[in-house]
Amino acid sequence: MKAKRFLIIPIFLPFEGCEHRCIYCNQRLLHPENIDISPQNIKNKIYQYISTYQGDRNRTEIEVAFYGGSFTALNTERQIQLLSSVNEYFQSKLIDGIRFSTRPDKIQKDLLKTYKKLGVSTIEIGGQIFNDNILNKIKRNHTAKDIRDAVKELKSYGFRTSIHLMFGLPFSSTQDDIFSIEETIKLSPDFVRLHPTLVLKNTELEQLYLKGGYKPLSLDQTIYILRYAIKRFSQSDIKIIRVGLHNDEFLMKPGTIVAGPFHPSLKQLAMKDLD
Ligand code: SF4
Numbered sequence: 001m002k003a004k005r006f007l008i009i010p011i012f013l014p015f016e017g018c019e020h021r022c023i024y025c026n027q028r029l030l031h032p033e034n035i036d037i038s039p040q041n042i043k044n045k046i047y048q049y050i051s052t053y054q055g056d057r058n059r060t061e062i063e064v065a066f067y068g069g070s071f072t073a074l075n076t077e078r079q080i081q082l083l084s085s086v087n088e089y090f091q092s093k094l095i096d097g098i099r100f101s102t103r104p105d106k107i108q109k110d111l112l113k114t115y116k117k118l119g120v121s122t123i124e125i126g127g128q129i130f131n132d133n134i135l136n137k138i139k140r141n142h143t144a145k146d147i148r149d150a151v152k153e154l155k156s157y158g159f160r161t162s163i164h165l166m167f168g169l170p171f172s173s174t175q176d177d178i179f180s181i182e183e184t185i186k187l188s189p190d191f192v193r194l195h196p197t198l199v200l201k202n203t204e205l206e207q208l209y210l211k212g213g214y215k216p217l218s219l220d221q222t223i224y225i226l227r228y229a230i231k232r233f234s235q236s237d238i239k240i241i242r243v244g245l246h247n248d249e250f251l252m253k254p255g256t257i258v259a260g261p262f263h264p265s266l267k268q269l270a271m272k273d274l275d
Contacts, residue, residue, distance in 0.1 A: 006241075007062045009049045009095070011042055013082075017073035017106070020141050022128075023204035024169070024197055027068045030250050039085035046086065050094050062095045063121065070126075071100035072107055079111070083118040090119035097121030101164070104150035105142035112157045123154050124162040124193070129169055129176060130183040137171045139204070144183070151187045162191035162241065167225045168217030168261070169197050170208060177225050185236045193242040194229055196222045198260035206258050222261035226270035243267035 012031035015021075046064055053062075064086045071079065089095045099122035107123075115123075129135060130144040147163065154161050163184050167177045184192060196217055199209045208214040217225070226243060233240055244266045245251055263269055 004059055004061045005055070007049070007053065007055070007060050008099075009046055009062065009064045011037065011045065011064060011066050011082075012068035013037065013066055013071070014068045016069035016071075016078075017102075018070050019073065020139050021204070022140055023138050023208070024166070024200065026200045026203050029200060029202065029256055030245070031068050039081060042082070042085045043088075046089055046095065050089070061097070063097045063099050064089070064095055065098070066100035067124075068101075070103045070106055072102040072111070076108075076111065080114070080118070083115070083120065087118055095119075099124060099160075101126060101162075103140075103142060104146040107150045107153060109153065112154075112159075115159075116157065120159065122160040122162065122190070124164060124191075125150050125154075125189075127163045127180070127184070128166040129172060130180045131172065131176050134169060134171050134176065138169055148183075148187060151189055160191070161187075161189040162193060163187065163189045164193045164195065165229075166195045166197050167229075168222065170205065170214045174221070174225060178228060181229050181232055185232060185238065188236070189238060191239045191241045192229075192233060194226065194240060194244075195242075196226070196244060196261050196266065198245065198262055199258040201256055201258055209259055216260040219261045219263060222263075222266070223270050226266065227274060230267075230270055230274060240267070243270070 014027035014031050066082060083098060086095070086098055090098065098120045100120070101124040104125045104127060125147060127147040128140060130147065132143045135142060135144065151161050151163065165180050165184060199205050199216060205214060230240065247264050250256065
């Protein structure tokens with residue numbers, strides 16, 4: 001029997017819940033259209049996706065995803081409001097689940113059962129790198145232990161988990177990236193997202209780059225680390241659901257990417273001739 005495919009309906013909440021600004025991040029540049037999103041807008045957007053979907057519903061798992069902020073760091077009322085706005089679609093089985101991305105140090109244990117009741121199936125953890133010194137310098141303000149603890153906790157409640165990793169971060173080396181891949185494998189998440197670091201406009205990383213304090217990975221270096229990651233994650237049965245930022249009109253707007261190893265088909269490039 002063919003594996004099910006996923007249809008993700010993304011709802012972007014730029015910087016909602018983010019107490020700190022990670023030095024490489026500029027969500028407003030990437031998702032300007034969804035600012036101040038209301039429950040009614042969310043319902044309309046889901047309806048639009050579902051009513052125009054032409055694939056085989058029996059073979060497709062449809063999830064609504066809240067991305068672009070730190071979901072579990074929002075106040076409880078806002079979290080419940082957002083999840084409830086999706087709930088009617090979940091109850092009527094028009095969607096199969098909800099997912100969101102968040103910081104590893106902001107998992108609220110007392111809300112995990114509520115998430116389950118409201119249809120959350122997958123929680124994606126922004127880990128980026130398993131090195132406390134670098135996490136501190138890039139202003140993540142959490143530790144590698146927070147990543148490990150969060151994933152273990154979420155798995156114990158039966159959530160599917162995903163870890164986001166970034167390669168070529170400032171102050172990091174290839175060894176750091178390889179170490180992070182191996183640490184991720186030890187946690188055995190269901191999925192990973194892999195993001196070679198890009199320098200985006202209006203970020204602290206752009207300032208660092210312009211002052212000569214950061215050298216992005218070259219495309220060759222990026223392919224090297226991606227090939228390692230693809231091999232190791234596939235040996236460990238961990239699905240890679242994304243490589244690189246979503247290649248859309250916002251990312252492609254001239255001036256958005258200041259520097260870094262951008263390529264429209266990075267994953268395909270890395271997989272070429274891989275045995
Ligand atoms: S926590 Fe995520 S969304 Fe918030 S600033 Fe950092 S990378 Fe951006």
